[in-house]
Amino acid sequence: MKRSLAVTSAILSYGLATVALAAGDIQAGKTKSAACIACHGKWGISSTPDYPNIAGQTELYLVKSLHEFRSGLRKDPSMNRLAEGLSDTDIADLSAYYASLRR
Numbered sequence: 001m002k003r004s005l006a007v008t009s010a011i012l013s014y015g016l017a018t019v020a021l022a023a024g025d026i027q028a029g030k031t032k033s034a035a036c037i038a039c040h041g042k043w044g045i046s047s048t049p050d051y052p053n054i055a056g057q058t059e060l061y062l063v064k065s066l067h068e069f070r071s072g073l074r075k076d077p078s079m080n081r082l083a084e085g086l087s088d089t090d091i092a093d094l095s096a097y098y099a100s101l102r103r
């Protein structure tokens, strides 16, 4: 109970601060993840230590990270270039998909 309240308020304050957390579509995210496989692996588990595993990460964190890469707040040459081309819907769908996978 305590935990779910904290999560809810985190989502609410994040939504107010930047973007509304639209519910992503897992199936659409799976299709869009073709662009991510080369570095993050087929199921979000990277095959090289240079790239982080993103399977099973929390959805809110994934949404936040992708927005930060897109805006340039968080810097990484590969991710900045990639995230530039993502819409809010793409970010929501990809985040829902990777959050749904097992670590």
Ligand code: HEC
Residues within 6 Å of the ligand: 032, 033, 035, 036, 037, 038, 039, 040, 050, 051, 052, 053, 054, 062, 065, 066, 075, 076, 078, 079, 082, 094
């Ligand atoms: C060319 C390689 C490459 C591709 C393709 C790529 N990424 Fe990444 N990604 C990286 C690297 C490198 C990092 C680590 C960046 C850093 O150190 O901040 C990263 C970090 C991330 C993170 C943050 C993980 C964390 O633990 O903080 C997310 C989320 C992410 N990528 C999602 C995606 C998604 C979704 C796609 C497909 C649309 C994608 N990436 C495609 C290389 C890639």
